[in-house]
Amino acid sequence: MNIVDFKKEFDIYFLDKLSNYIEETKKITSNERLQKIFDHILILAKKGKRIRPFIIAIGYQENRESWKDIQDVLVAIELIHIMALVEDDIMDEQELRHGTEAIHTYSKQLYKEPINKHQAILVADLLFNWAYDSFFSTQKSKESLLVWKKLIDEVIVGQMIDLDNRDKKGVLEKDIFECMLLKTARYTCTRPLELGITLSGNKPNDWIYSYSDNLGICFQITDDLIDIMSEDDDLGKHGFTDIIEGQPTLINAKINNQDDQKLLEEFNKIFGSKNRNLITKEFKEKIRNSNLIQELRSEVFEKLEIAKKSIEKEDIKDHTKEALFNLVSLIEKRTS
Numbered sequence: 001m002n003i004v005d006f007k008k009e010f011d012i013y014f015l016d017k018l019s020n021y022i023e024e025t026k027k028i029t030s031n032e033r034l035q036k037i038f039d040h041i042l043i044l045a046k047k048g049k050r051i052r053p054f055i056i057a058i059g060y061q062e063n064r065e066s067w068k069d070i071q072d073v074l075v076a077i078e079l080i081h082i083m084a085l086v087e088d089d090i091m092d093e094q095e096l097r098h099g100t101e102a103i104h105t106y107s108k109q110l111y112k113e114p115i116n117k118h119q120a121i122l123v124a125d126l127l128f129n130w131a132y133d134s135f136f137s138t139q140k141s142k143e144s145l146l147v148w149k150k151l152i153d154e155v156i157v158g159q160m161i162d163l164d165n166r167d168k169k170g171v172l173e174k175d176i177f178e179c180m181l182l183k184t185a186r187y188t189c190t191r192p193l194e195l196g197i198t199l200s201g202n203k204p205n206d207w208i209y210s211y212s213d214n215l216g217i218c219f220q221i222t223d224d225l226i227d228i229m230s231e232d233d234d235l236g237k238h239g240f241t242d243i244i245e246g247q248p249t250l251i252n253a254k255i256n257n258q259d260d261q262k263l264l265e266e267f268n269k270i271f272g273s274k275n276r277n278l279i280t281k282e283f284k285e286k287i288r289n290s291n292l293i294q295e296l297r298s299e300v301f302e303k304l305e306i307a308k309k310s311i312e313k314e315d316i317k318d319h320t321k322e323a324l325f326n327l328v329s330l331i332e333k334r335t336s
Helices: 004-025 033-047 053-061 067-092 102-107 114-133 144-165 175-201 206-229 248-256 261-270 281-288 291-311 318-335
Strands: none
Touching: 004 033, 004 053, 004 067, 004 114, 004 318, 033 067, 033 102, 033 114, 053 067, 053 175, 053 318, 067 102, 067 114, 067 144, 067 175, 102 114, 114 281, 144 175, 175 206, 175 248, 206 248, 206 281, 206 291, 206 318, 248 261, 261 281, 291 318
16 A cells, blocks of 8 residues: 555545535535635645555554545544644745645635634634544544544644744754654654554554654654755745744754854844745755755654664564555655
């Protein structure tokens, strides 16, 4: 099983169920502006990669035949993710998501500020409600409910730590790693894999945490690298956003510790300025050609090796092991 084929198959069910949620909600009101916002949810949802449902499916199929038994759980996690993206885009003031307008950006065509953002927050509330409806549509074990609760708690607390870090001067790398662990690794990899295994009736083993925590942190570092190394057209959103918005990422912490005073002065001028015009071609080249990029890539590959070694000798079914190794390869390709 690979993620591309999984997405094609899963999206038939997912987009149909999301469309039903949207249509049922549209029946509540004839308000034309709200109808347009509801429709935009579906446009945004079509663009996702489906990594979290895919990882749940991998865990489930270690002990069961088909992930289709738990499609409603997979829908739920994807709706939670879209909810988180809607809120992220408001907090980060990100205009684009997956190459299309973020909910609060789209709503700006219909409402004055800050009403557009308020409507986006309420869209996130709707998504959260639909996620819970989907998750609890069938009875769940106590163990799986605990994993689900941890997943939600950790991603919310991770985002709170992220915001807390933004309000500090000189954020420590340990604070950034704590944020990456909760907001990305546990939310994207560890808890979904644990949830899939738990739903299948198995008990999670130690390899799950060593594999998934390292994979998830690599996923976040790679995302941060892509923000720096890719052009806007390739990203589907603006690059260098983390610097402009003053995001406390590992890359930005390392730039802030550079010895190059000229680069540091330019970085401090741009960091948190929210002014994209300050990003010059020369600044981009300096960052992209600096040693810290290779340093971060090396860190990613070291952690990916730990992830691979975590599962190499474990008694895991061949199809599960292959899918887990494919996820490592996916990040390796994104990092190269």
